[in-house]
Amino acid sequence: MGARSPFDGTTVAIGTVHGKEAAFAPAFRRWLGAWVAPTVALDTDALGTFTRDVPRLLTPEEAAAAKARGAAAELGTATGLATEASYSPALGGFGPMVHEELAVFVDLERGMRVRHGIRQHVHIAPRRTVRSESEAQRYLQRVGFPAQAVVAHTDEGMRKGIQDATALLALVRRGPVELEPDLRAHMNPGRRRTLRRLSWLLAARLTRLCPGCGCPGFGPVGVVRGLPCGACGNATSQVRLDVDGCPRCPERQERRRPVEVADPAACDACNP
Ligand SMILES: [Zn+2]
Numbered sequence: 728m729g730a731r732s733p734f735d736g737t738t739v740a741i742g743t744v745h746g747k748e749a750a751f752a753p754a755f756r757r758w759l760g761a762w763v764a765p766t767v768a769l770d771t772d773a774l775g776t777f778t779r780d781v782p783r784l785l786t787p788e789e790a791a792a793a794k795a796r797g798a799a800a801e802l803g804t805a806t807g808l809a810t811e812a813s814y815s816p817a818l819g820g821f822g823p824m825v826h827e828e829l830a831v832f833v834d835l836e837r838g839m840r841v842r843h844g845i846r847q848h849v850h851i852a853p854r855r856t857v858r859s860e861s862e863a864q865r866y867l868q869r870v871g872f873p874a875q876a877v878v879a880h881t882d883e884g885m886r887k888g889i890q891d892a893t894a895l896l897a898l899v900r901r902g903p904v905e906l907e908p909d910l911r912a913h914m915n916p917g918r919r920r921t922l923r924r925l926s927w928l929l930a931a932r933l934t935r936l937c938p939g940c941g942c943p944g945f946g947p948v949g950v951v952r953g954l955p956c957g958a959c960g961n962a963t964s965q966v967r968l969d970v971d972g973c974p975r976c977p978e979r980q981e982r983r984r985p986v987e988v989a990d991p992a993a994c995d996a997c998n999p
């Protein structure tokens with residue numbers, strides 16, 4: 728690290744009951760010289776969960792921002808951090824899902840909020856009702872149990888975070904059980920890897936200062952579409968420019984992508 732980080736020696740509160748501080752601490756220590764401390768009281772699940780027991784009322788970005796502010800308030804720090812995952816079907820509902828993991832970092836003293844997300848395709852086993860021990864075993868093997876925990880829905884209710892095969896098979900002996908993977912960070916090894924990757928990207932971004940006002944967190948804020956078709960020159964829906972911006976002032980910078988023309992297969996004019 729060259730110049731001193733704007734966050735050197737500070738503590739960043741992370742809103743989590745799912746051990747996410749372990750994913751963020753190394754990158755924040757190395758790039759920013761900052762400590763990451765988890766909340767103990769903040770009820771992150773109250774803001775919405777994957778398992779549908781609490782409906783999501785906020786967008787993922789608003790939910791993450793609320794958790795980040797709540798974390799800073801709980802620990803009395805100037806900065807707070809939280810992440811929020813969303814999963815949506817790709818390709819008309821078949822095959823892989825799109826997993827977007829979004830981190831929001833707030834700095835109450837600087838009055839700024841940085842969002843940084845990553846999107847990737849992931850395979851998530853669909854929910855399935857099992858009626859026998861052998862069906863249950865097959866499902867568990869498929870999801871990567873017990874490192875990947877499961878959620879069990881029965882007539883009596885829902886149990887999250889199951890990593891004990893004996894307990895699960897006891898449920899199955901009492902009747903049909905609907906199973907799905909538990910996607911919370913401490914129950915899902917794939918998501919923890921994604922969080923670590925996101926932690927390095929976010930920490931690196933927070934070392935980048937705005938050329939206009941010096942605020943940390945300059946980085947990707949959007950794209951400009953309209954990459955010209957390689958055959959006819961018509962503007963396509965493909966990305967022409969990436970836009971970097973400041974979390975606090977209107978400063979923007981455009982970056983060209985290495986590809987200067989679009990594949991004619993993506994062109995509406997060439998494929999009427
Ligand atoms: Zn700025």
Ligand SMILES: [Zn+2]
Binds near residue numbers: 956961994997
């Ligand atoms: Zn064309």
